[in-house]
Amino acid sequence: MNKTGFIFDLDGVIVDTAKYHYLAWKNLADELGIEFTIEDNENFKGVSRRRCLEILLEMGGISVSKEQFEAWLVEKNEDYLQYILKMDENEILPDVKRILNYLKEQKIPMALGSASKNAIPILEKVSLLRYFDAIVDGNSVTKAKPDPEVFLIAAAKLGVDPLGCVVFEDAVAGIEAANSAKMLSIGIGDSEVLSESKFSFEDFTKIDIDFLNKLVLSLQERNNKG
Numbered sequence: 455m456n457k458t459g460f461i462f463d464l465d466g467v468i469v470d471t472a473k474y475h476y477l478a479w480k481n482l483a484d485e486l487g488i489e490f491t492i493e494d495n496e497n498f499k500g501v502s503r504r505r506c507l508e509i510l511l512e513m514g515g516i517s518v519s520k521e522q523f524e525a526w527l528v529e530k531n532e533d534y535l536q537y538i539l540k541m542d543e544n545e546i547l548p549d550v551k552r553i554l555n556y557l558k559e560q561k562i563p564m565a566l567g568s569a570s571k572n573a574i575p576i577l578e579k580v581s582l583l584r585y586f587d588a589i590v591d592g593n594s595v596t597k598a599k600p601d602p603e604v605f606l607i608a609a610a611k612l613g614v615d616p617l618g619c620v621v622f623e624d625a626v627a628g629i630e631a632a633n634s635a636k637m638l639s640i641g642i643g644d645s646e647v648l649s650e651s652k653f654s655f656e657d658f659t660k661i662d663i664d665f666l667n668k669l670v671l672s673l674q675e676r677n678n679k680g
């Protein structure tokens with residue numbers, strides 16, 4: 455069994471796709487006459503596509519048939535995919551590659567743990583798929599974050615005890631999921647919003663190699679004791 459593993463959320467951690475999710479939800483909201491702001495979009499981070507649509511319809515006080523619901527899900531996703539098609543390596547968030555390269559050099563197994571059903575095409579577009587030893591996405595889970603399922607499956611696929619895993623997350627629900635999986639959570643973004651995380655950084659430019667090395671050592675000790 456590997457001693458340590460690193461798990462990355464996708465949207466908001468590796469790439470800033472939140473802006474494309476926002477544009478696609480906004481298009482649908484406009485069509486339905488629902489007011490939808492960039493602040494509203496915050497509540498959609500880390501939340502499954504299906505649940506996002508439920509929230510949007512609740513905001514507009516709209517109830518619909520199952521068929522209509524499914525049709526709007528498809529419409530939103532097709533719109534979103536138009537933006538994804540244009541993505542390339544320039545959309546990788548600052549210093550993500552520096553950290554991925556370092557962990558790869560150290561032969562530390564890495565997994566993706568995302569709620570998105572579009573995770574693989576996005577990683578392909580930004581040429582990062584090859585870094586990951588396991589991909590756990592919206593197609594492979596039955597319970598959404600804050601349930602720890604996504605991260606527990608990722609740990610099992612990496613062959614790492616959950617106690618030896620580090621999770622990078624930008625969503626409150628994701629931090630909660632990592633904590634309940636007994637993993638070490640690192641928030642990427644606003645430390646006040648991500649106050650439940652063990653550590654937090656504004657972005658990856660603020661994470662140095664010394665920190666990562668110490669983290670790996672402390673996890674190995676934690677794992678040995680566990």
Ligand code: G6P
Binds near residue numbers: 475501502568573
């Ligand atoms: C991520 C994003 C959410 C998005 C979800 C599903 O968690 O932060 O905003 O709703 O993935 O994404 P999908 O690509 O499957 O619509």
Ligand code: MG
Binds near residue numbers: 464466467499624
């Ligand atoms: Mg995210």
